[in-house]
Amino acid sequence: MSFDFPSLLSADGAPVWAAALCTLAIWTFLIRDNPIYRLAEHVMVALAAGWGVGYYYYSYIHPVITEELIGQGRWFYIIPIILGLFLYTRFIPSVSWLARYPMSAYIGYGAGYYLAFNAKPFLSQVTASFVSFSQPAFTGTLNQIVFFICILASLVYFFFTISKERPAMGYASQLGKIVILIALGAHFGNTVLYRYNLFLGRLSYVLGEWMGLLQ
Amino acid sequence: MxxxxxxxxxxxxxxxxxxxxxxxxxxxxxxxxxxxxxxxxxxxxxxxxxxxxxxxxxxxxxxxxxxxxxxxxxxxxxxxxxxxxxxxxTTQGYYHAWIFDNVYAPLDSTVFGLVAFFITTAAYRAFKVRTWEATVMLLAGMILLLGSAPIGEAIWADWAHLRQWFLDIPNAAGMRGIVLGIYLGGFATALRVMLGLERAWMGAMGGR
Incomplete structure (x- = not known):
């Protein structure tokens, strides 16, 4: 096993060195908080924000100005530009209320979109909950019964307007709580797996692409 | 106005x-x-x-x-x-894309990967068996982790099947309950916004 670093000055090697050094700079945090990590963190924030400027300009603003406003003379496209600029009035206290105008458009669109487009997925979730108990195998039937009972129990847990003091409601609610805890535990386990996946990806990059140890 | x-x-x-x-x-x-x-x-x-x-x-x-x-x-x-x-x-320019691919992307994925270490200690604190609720979450998390990692299969060949059953039945049912609750809450909030009953989004703005 021997190290095989790429040439720092070659066209193929420079990107690997840059990526590997950035990775190591972040990993220094595992020892303790230090100036190298903080510098890398600031560089990351700066690049994320700086990238957003070019991306949003060329994705959203530039096409509307060149194609709609100038190209087709649709003057009313000046309105969103003015409304967008109103967002900056929050820095001037005397006219800061103007920032509500663009916010109201966002909020109204969001509310309308939710009411108009989410009824379908909601109903499909409801209909998918009514599973068929008639399955070819007994285990299949048992699974569907367990699934249905678990859904009912988790819904009962969210009924806050009905008293849980009645035994049936109390037990159902307790079962619902267990089912929801299982779902949250599984969700947490998935998150842990995803993060480790990212870490292992970086580790294999540093050991393989940069150090040349995994060939 | x-x-x-x-x-x-x-x-x-x-x-x-x-x-x-x-x-x-x-x-x-x-x-x-x-x-x-x-x-x-x-x-x-x-x-x-x-x-x-x-x-x-x-x-x-x-x-x-x-x-x-x-x-x-x-x-x-x-x-x-x-x-x-x-x-x-533009964002497709050579130098712009080079910096994004070789500086920003590695920094970003390493920071998110770094969370793996802290999430492990968080898992220890969250799942530490204090109450029966924490035990249920611990078991669900452990079954999922052991069913996904190669070490789980090395210990017991059916971990992957148990993991899949947990994902398909109790996990799916629990998430369904949560999702239906979220939808209903979302509808209620959207309706309140539309009817002008929900105004928190306007903020204080100096009380005006």
Missing amino acids: RKEFPMLLTVVAALTVILSQFFFHIAEWNLMDVLDKWLNVMWGIAIGLGIVNLSVVHGKKIMRRAPGFYNSVVLLAILYVYAILGLWT
Whole structure:
């Protein structure tokens, strides 16, 4: 096993060195908080924000100005530009209320979109909950019964307007709580797996692409 | 003007989307497309708000010579150089894309990967068997982890099957209950916003 670093000055090697050094700079945090990590963190924030400027300009603003406003003379496209600029009035206290105008458009669109487009997925979730108990195998039937009972129990847990003091409601609610805890535990386990996946990806990059140890 | 017109604008925007979705003749006017483009333009302009905020926060740190102010100098320098480079060459430009691929992307994925170490200690604290509820979460998390990692299969060949059953039956049922609750809560909130009963989004804005 021997190290095989790429040439720092070659066209193929420079990107690997840059990526590997950035990775190591972040990993220094595992020892303790230090100036190298903080510098890398600031560089990351700066690049994320700086990238957003070019991306949003060329994705959203530039096409509307060149194609709609100038190209087709649709003057009313000046309105969103003015409304967008109103967002900056929050820095001037005397006219800061103007920032509500663009916010109201966002909020109204969001509310309308939710009411108009989410009824379908909601109903499909409801209909998918009514599973068929008639399955070819007994285990299949048992699974569907367990699934249905678990859904009912988790819904009962969210009924806050009905008293849980009645035994049936109390037990159902307790079962619902267990089912929801299982779902949250599984969700947490998935998150842990995803993060480790990212870490292992970086580790294999540093050991393989940069150090040349995994060939 | 300060509260009434924004409220009216909210209702108009919401109704435009709803009517465009449910009425064919209104959908033909393409109001939804126009509104989409309007909001995208406003969204694009809003990115500058983040730049201004970053500049103000870090500018103050530099002026005060606060500890670590040199990081703020680097941040502002890179922010403006990279933003100008993006506007000049577009995000597809060679140098812009090179920096994104070889500096930003590795930094970003390493930071998110770094969370793996802290999430493990968080898992220990969260799942430590104190109550029966924590035990249930611990078991669910352990079954999922052991069923996904090769070590689980080395210990017991059927871990993967147990993991799949947990994902398909109790996990799916629990998530369904949560999702249905979220949908209903979302509908109620959207309706409250549209009817003007929910005004928290207007903020205090100096109490006016």
